[in-house]
Amino acid sequence: MLEVQNLSMRFGGLLAVDQVSVDVQEHEIVSIIGPNGAGKTTVFNCISGFYKPTGGKILFQGQEIQGKPDYKISRLGMVRTFQHVRLFSKMTVVENLLVAQHRHLNTNLLAGLLKTPDYREREKKSLERARYWLERVGLIDMANWEAGNLAYGQQRRLEIARCMVTEPQLLMLDEPAAGLNPAETKELDQLIVSLKEDYNVSVLLIEHDMSLVMGISDRINVINQGRPLASGTPEEIRQNDDVIKAYLGEA
Amino acid sequence: MAAQNLKHALFCAFITVIIAYPILGLNLVAEGTSVKLEGANTATVVNVFLAAVAVFLFQVFRDNIMGVFGKVPNLNPLAKRGPVPQEKRLLMERVFFVAIILLALIWPFIVSRGAVDLATLVLIYIMLALGLNVVVGLAGLLDLGYVAFYAVGAYTFALLSQYFGISFWLALPIGALLAALFGFVLGFPVLRLRGDYLAIVTLGFGEIIRILLNNWTSLTGGPNGIGGIPDPTLFGMEFGRRVKEEGNVSFHETFGIAYSGEHKVIFLYLIALVLAIFTLLVIRRFMRMPVGRAWEALREDEIAARSLGMSRTAVKLSAFTIGAFFAGFAGTVFASKQGFISPESFVFLESAIILAIVVLGGMGSQVGVILAAIAVTILPELAREFSEYRMLIFGAAMVLMMVWRPQGLLPMRRIQIELKEQG
């Protein structure tokens, strides 16, 4: 469903991403790994429309989307999380989920003022959807807390729930396990697999935690200093000499 | 540190002298046909010098003085308290609104005509401030030309009544919708700009509208303004001594009471009150609707909001348009109250005052904005003797506020939606 072809992104003199290609099929978890500063987040930013790529093509469901504004890309059905959690921290947990569903709501001002049946109906449905996902990620007891008061791991889960209420086809997660303890990482592992299995969402994942990546990915792309280094199944990547060298050299 | 302070203080004192001396000291004196520049007299020179010394001393000991300021116990008893639970807060707000509305209802029957007139003005400012509060406080857009939409509302009514004899009640929605249309059309290209740029463009827009009104003499009468704007009628009943329009009846004759000029003033006041309450309730409702959440979300984290498919322009534009709509409302009432309008009523200072009300009130908080609107409109009237120093007092009040309560009288606490226990 997503096809990134020869993507390049230049910041002034720095070629942060150089001819990177990634593709994600339906019902698949694909990971991007690479050392710090390799350009992984930049790839995400290009796909999600935050940066306008300086070269290459991005196709989503067969439609070219490079250079489109970010909010339009998101509406096509691919949403992302951020490396540094970005919640609406002064809003409550449930409100975070309502904001995300604004496109499912009746945003007609008059309908809202008059509380038309359609308006109420949709408002109720989105509250139900929010409740469902809060239960799913284990945050239902904190529903009325301000999001900024959640623990770090909870914030990460809320961010994923916030993506899921938009009912995306492709979920892009930027280092979702960063800052989580081993127990939380394991929960996250199960959550991501379940998103794919039970909700038929494809996942594009950036992650440093190797056991997580190797465990759940269908395919892995490795980039190093902006350039593609290798791609294949976890097994192939584990045995790839270039990858081993790059990672050992890094460490 | 000390040397730096000294240098800074010298600089400030110097600026004081070069600004104050020409403004206070030099006089243009007309002598027959020619104009002569006259130097300052000794008293002024001494005063300017003393002022410079005062500025110098303040700047040198600035840290100490500000330190003392900090030690002054906070004047606002609410400041130190933790957040009040939402339910209690909503209850308190409701009690406040009911109390103030009750007071407002009996007000015209217990005070003088002048006081009712002033109260009408307060209500107009409340409408304006509540409207601007949407733009600045809720959507976080610094709009320095808000008065333009106020002018659009007022002139729409004035022109419609002059050329087409359209009544207040019909002009009210037209004026508001036209102002909203102006807001929409201006906002569309402009809202891509951020922060300071937006402030400057809106400032320019406010001036353009005023200059246009001033110079389009054939339509607007230019600086002479438009007079003879009709008063509102009550179900076709006029409030004048004699009926102006064929077919209408007059209020005092219908009810068989003696004519009194006060009826009209009170009626206008009550209209303003109803419209102000309408404004309050509608905006309050908006705040709990998806659009209100969108304003907040975009203000809190624009990148996250956009990543969820929210269009920055559409959301900000909605706030801008809604704000303009209520300014148009207030403008129509204003035109009707004055009976005469000219571009002079829509200068930048008006925008600044409305903005000051919003900032003083605590951006986003409706209770705060209402209190600030009352204070800012009434205080200058109470201190008539000091009217020359009005702006000075105003400025001093702003500075003090920024030192003591930078977040405004009552900083906003949004009404949050709660997920109820499933039962």
Ligand SMILES: Nc1ncnc2c1ncn2[C@@H]1O[C@H](COP(=O)(O)OP(=O)(O)OP(=O)(O)O)[C@@H](O)[C@H]1O
């Ligand atoms: N907006 C920008 N302007 C200039 N340079 C940038 C910008 N964004 C990223 N870069 C540079 O691009 C390179 C890749 O950064 P990127 O954030 O994509 O790395 P990453 O693979 O996500 O690393 P990490 O694992 O640390 O998150 C870095 O050298 C970074 O400094």
Ligand SMILES: [Mg+2]
């Ligand atoms: Mg990164």
